[in-house]
Amino acid sequence: MKKNIFLGIILFLSVQAAYAGGGWPQPRGGGFFKLSEWWVISNQHFTDVGKLDPNVTTGIFNTSLYAEYGFTDRLTGVLYFPFFSRAYFNNTVSGTTGEVITPGEAINTVGDTDVSLKYGILANGPVALSATLTLGLPLGNDSGGSAGNLQTGDGEFNQLLQVDAGRGFRIGKVGAYANAYVGFNNRTNDFSDELRFGIEGGATFWDGRLTAILRLYGVQSLNNGALPSELSNSTSIFANNTEHLSYAPELAYNISDKWGVSVSTGRAFSGRLIFANPSYSVGVFVKL
Numbered sequence: 001m002k003k004n005i006f007l008g009i010i011l012f013l014s015v016q017a018a019y020a021g022g023g024w025p026q027p028r029g030g031g032f033f034k035l036s037e038w039w040v041i042s043n044q045h046f047t048d049v050g051k052l053d054p055n056v057t058t059g060i061f062n063t064s065l066y067a068e069y070g071f072t073d074r075l076t077g078v079l080y081f082p083f084f085s086r087a088y089f090n091n092t093v094s095g096t097t098g099e100v101i102t103p104g105e106a107i108n109t110v111g112d113t114d115v116s117l118k119y120g121i122l123a124n125g126p127v128a129l130s131a132t133l134t135l136g137l138p139l140g141n142d143s144g145g146s147a148g149n150l151q152t153g154d155g156e157f158n159q160l161l162q163v164d165a166g167r168g169f170r171i172g173k174v175g176a177y178a179n180a181y182v183g184f185n186n187r188t189n190d191f192s193d194e195l196r197f198g199i200e201g202g203a204t205f206w207d208g209r210l211t212a213i214l215r216l217y218g219v220q221s222l223n224n225g226a227l228p229s230e231l232s233n234s235t236s237i238f239a240n241n242t243e244h245l246s247y248a249p250e251l252a253y254n255i256s257d258k259w260g261v262s263v264s265t266g267r268a269f270s271g272r273l274i275f276a277n278p279s280y281s282v283g284v285f286v287k288l
Contacts, residue, residue, distance in 0.1 A: 022164050022179035023167075025074055025076040026069060028072050028073045030287075030288050032066075033065070034283050034285035036066065036283030037283070039279065040275055042055065042277040044277060045274065046244075046270070047272070048241075050272050057089065058090075059086075061085070063084040064081060064082040064111070067081075078117070079113075082111030082152075085140060091104045105145045107145055107152065110152070111153060112136060112139055112154065132183075138153050151238050158186060176204070179200050182195070183195070191226075195222065197217065200216070210251065212251055217246055218246065223241055239273045242271070244272070246268045261283065262284075263282050265279065267279070
């Protein structure tokens with residue numbers, strides 16, 4: 001069972017920030033910047049056959065910067081940088097004697113980072129269509145702790161090509177939008193490639209002050225890499241061949257025309273080799 005206990009949550013990391021763009025690139029000189037705290041604490045997980053199993057309480061906390069900046073009206077640069085990442089697991093305690101079998105540990109480093117370029121293919125019509133190339137930089141620690149079993153990254157360089165299509169509309173006096181995306185993630189170091197997909201919708205209330213968003217997203221492994229146990233030790237939290245279907249509601253409140261705050265959560269409906277507990281995020285953002 002230990003080989004499946006501490007499992008891949010990098011899938012959540014790719015969506016934990018509040019993406020301002022969707023199918024829409026930033027205008028020239030425009031930008032969106034967000035400082036956020038994201039975390040998950042898990043005591044259960046989905047196994048490789050989709051069943052729920054308990055595990056030693058494990059957590060990861062990411063303090064991150066997410067930024068979008070419009071180089072032109074069609075080309076936007078995007079950065080997701082978890083500049084402080086803390087991963088830990090608690091003591092393993094005997095249920096009969098109460099003795100500590102394995103002491104808990106923690107590491108504090110930077111995390112894996114995403115650098116992207118988004119190009120607006122259709123920007124002026126009723127549907128906004130864009131393509132994004134994301135490079136996943138393995139800046140995190142993939143073998144921390146005394147046994148090399150704590151991680152803030154998976155140690156592989158990946159390239160994600162994604163296409164977004166979005167449309168804005170009104171429901172009565174309420175401004176709303178919908179966006180859908182599909183992407184192919186090419187992974188290195190014997191990790192399996194992935195298909196990524198999702199839809200989201202949002203509506204703005206109170207004269208543009210409050211935006212409510214709901215995301216539904218998933219990852220499907222192509223299972224063309226090594227087995228999870230061959231790429232990580234028994235306490236890795238970045239497994240291979242991870243799959244999930246998840247949802248994530250979010251509320252964003254504009255304090256002023258530029259500044260705002262947001263809260264969100266995410267949880268998997270179903271999954272394989274992934275935590276079954278919810279993740280949470282709070283942040284503050286500024287718009288140019």
